[in-house]
Amino acid sequence: MSPKDENPSERSQRELALCRAELEQARSYLQGILQNASDLIFATDVQGLLVSLSKGGERILGYKTWELVGREFSELAARRSDLLDAMEEAIVRGSASRLDIPLKAKDGRLVWCNISIVVLTNRSGQRVGAVGICQDMSQWKEFQAKLRNVERFAEMGRLAGGIAHEINNPLAVIQEIVGWARTLLRDEKGLPESFKSEMEKALLDILEQTRRGRTITHQLLGFVRDVPPCWERVDLGDVVRKAIGFLGHEIRREGVSVEVVEPEGRVESISDPRLLEQVMVNLLSNALDAIEEKGVGGGRIVVEIVRREGAWEIRVSDTGTGIDEAHREHIFELLYTTKSPGKGTGLGLPISKRIVEQLGGEMGFETEVGRGTTFWFRIPDRPTQWGG
């Protein structure tokens, strides 16, 4: 039967079927776009009930489409009014956009989105529903927060540096006054010995507290100041021995044995001895603190200098407490400390790490709770372009 032969009703039937097919095609095409888009796209009916959610939406919010279909679309937002307002505006103007609207994911997480809502109308201008396109801004937000953190941190550093400077002056005055008082006390004849020693102890305790203040201010300044390395030939064995000598008093007080294991021959590098010493002193005093904290008496620190990956590696191992799993990832963070007040400043390790990196090297640690910790750092034989 050719088309010419068909009667009018048959013809309209056929055209209708064709239109349906086309409509079906267009609809599935649109559905395809809506459902497969990697952005969060949702569609609602005229009452604002959800009819579809894109794959991207499922991924971002953690819902399956079927869980949401038929629910009020404004429930997607952490504050329903955010979306209801936008929809009201869209109904009046045809479309509306909102920045930084928190949507609520299935697990309660907030997802910050920029949202556009477009009202859908049919040919006679009647509203049939709406489509919302949401752009996930979480990563951008996170990035911004990080950036703000960095800025705040730099500002904090400047502020702390200024305060440290100001505090150094009164600390110095107190130290001189105590020193003078000790001199007077020492040279005074005819005072009872018990009084003298009691007084001397009190003065030493004051001195100890000024030292404590000084440790904080000097470390802070060390962190704030970007001291460029002074490159020179360094005997690493010397650096290690000097640092041990520097802490001699504490080492003896804790009754800790310290052993240095170094290779035969010269262990040299072009580096900055003062900065390296600072790192060594920090690592050694941490080792001492870890041993003291364990509180079983004695204890051992081994400092090894070994050749590794074309660089010298210095390893400081202690028989202390070890580092709890929970603290490990924070150990190099500024102002993070697990020590008691007055002991830890949360500056030693971050400063040490920064110094080592400045010298073109790297720093890390191995630890076992209850058995001890090894902090190691590696420095190149000469300044690398990066570190120099």
Added chain:
Amino acid sequence: MGPKGSRVEEVKLKTAPRVLLIDDEVTFLEYLAKRLEREGFSVVKAESGEKALDIASTQTFDVAIVDLKMPGIDGVETQRRLKEIQPFMECIVLTGHGSIQTALESGRHRAYQYLLKPAEYEELVKNIKEAHALSMKSRQDEFERRLQELSKAGLGAKALRTAVMELRRSLGLPEE
């Protein structure tokens, strides 16, 4: 009896370090000066750069201890001008305001040492002694160089003696 004993000794040798102490923190000046005097040093206090320059124009010093941040002329400038007046004077910078820029700046004016407040007293004393020794050595070297020139001038014994004494005095060396 360390400090007292050494004071007697140093005074006898007439080589006790002559220290000019410059700091706007008056209490600090007072106590540090007292301690250094007990150490056997001769100490003059100045609470500003201007005062220090005034004093240094009439009195010889081996070592100046300079604070960096002071009202009026600051530590770096004070140090520079002191060196102009008394080239044999060594400067130790002692400051709570440590910054690498100022440290480099004072280094450019040949600071003998740069110490951050509060410094260990023993370390400060050690540095003063070393700076003093260096100062005396420079004076002595200069004395010997000039002495050779003098001996070529063909002066009579008495005139030579006067000239030598005058030279020692001008170089800030003890006359005996």
